[in-house]
Amino acid sequence: MELQCKLLLYVDNRSYLNDMRENCVNFLEQLTEKTLCKFPPLRFILEVDVMDLVDAFPELWEILFTEPIKFQKMCNDILFACLQATDMEVKDSIEYAQVAVTIRLKSVPRLNESNPCHYKGLVTIDGLLLTLSKPESYVYHSVWSCPEECEGSEVILHYIPKHPPKCYMCKSILFENSGLRRCGERVTATFKVKDHLQPKIFLIIDDLFSKLSLGTRYILHVVVTKKVTTVWSLEKIILLPAPITSSIPKDVEELFKACKGIPWKFIYCLASTIGVNICPLNCFMHLKINLLLSLTSIKANAITGSSIIHVLAGGFDTRYVGEIMTEAAKLADRSVILGASNSVASTALIGSSGGVCVLPLPLHIYHHKQVASVLTAIETGNVNTGTGLTTLKSAVWAQGMDFKKMILFNVASVFGNVCRGDCGEYYDEIIDFVLQQAVVPAGISKEEIQALKDVRNYIDLVAGIEVDLDDATENLLRSYFLAARKENTKCVSVGSMNALVATCLTSARLCRRSVANVDDAVFAIWLHVSGSPEPRFAPDEYLQTPADVRKLQKIIYSFKDWLEQFTGNCSL
């Protein structure tokens, strides 16, 4: 069977043919003597369910996929034939070029990644929306006439050409009847495309751009010709929780069992995978734990909408904290470093949506405008793009603070949580580490790469778990918060409560529980007190992050005793 017949069968089967006919009749009925000579356009939107097409008419899918323009032309032919098949006389005055089908695609299967060197046929692009212009008008229908008034010399174009067309009879240059021009609206959208350094710009028209929001990932289906690139459809990428039957990476599962599912033990061990070649093993554990919790919270935010945990590390400005952050950021789906090449805070925040925006240099080095926009974004949950607001969908990691200055308490209160950065505790270990690296430079081993992959996969698996607080846990968090506020309101801002709850929930999530328990709360509070600027509420010996999980257990037990007294809560 000929392809055109198959297409006809398809549009007939799916009742599009009937719609086309009705569309033609309505169009013809509305025409009058006056409008007829103005060459009005007839458009029909054909929404193709691609999975259905693949199933029922694979040959048509082949054409749509490899030669989309040909497919569209075949659809135009059918629409024009529908028009010709009506029994109204005005049909004879309608020209082929007045008629066009706009194709929209839905349920498009994920195709092979397109090779950007030779875009051919229907191209799939996976991109994160970075910027969006205001709507502007564009021409989709223009009529050109001959100055010599040659009969039947009108030319209808679906765009404005660079050079006006010529009359096919007398060769004069045609002029445009600007009154007959038809315009639609379109926006210019910039996308960060997966695995491409340069962002890509697309023009997105009428019915498609209302679906767009900044910082969201889309699959675009575009048709590239020599002159123009046309977006035929776009679909938002929605992350779904992993099915409960998915298997946990073997090593992580063993670790979980060995830790008996106790949150601080398990999360401590899991976090020690981060940055093994950057600093001595099991140093900066407080920071690594916070980074792991933050990474989990971002993924969970994308799936369940739960709160994001931001990380602010305090301490001396040594290179370690920045480097560990940069290394840990590689575990996120995407990360943007705010610095010389990405200097606009709002762009960096939107560009890191679903991932991390890292400020690896000490905060005071950044321009106060950059710091102010980042802090406002965290505080309000919105990024100001200059033309509007869009939701903050990334975690901010910053460092390097001198907490003696009053203003820094304000920064800390925005983050809600301060994490222990480099306070000079690991001086000896670092010297040994540097010496050893100088003698035997250690590359990254296969095991380390696998361990990081496991952590990444594990985060993906647990991110979709919805977690609640039970009453005892909520009481403990609340009584700690109130007791701590009494002690020092500057150290414990209102934002701290949100951060405490988010940390507690994320701890439960990492242990694959749907209810957070007292252990999670103790862990969250311990992280909070240990990170607080000195003098801290609890004795220093309860607040160290040791290089060994057994010592950590002792510390947590003593901390629990202290917490019981501090809060007057006997549920521990």
Ligand SMILES: [Zn+2]
């Ligand atoms: Zn002419």
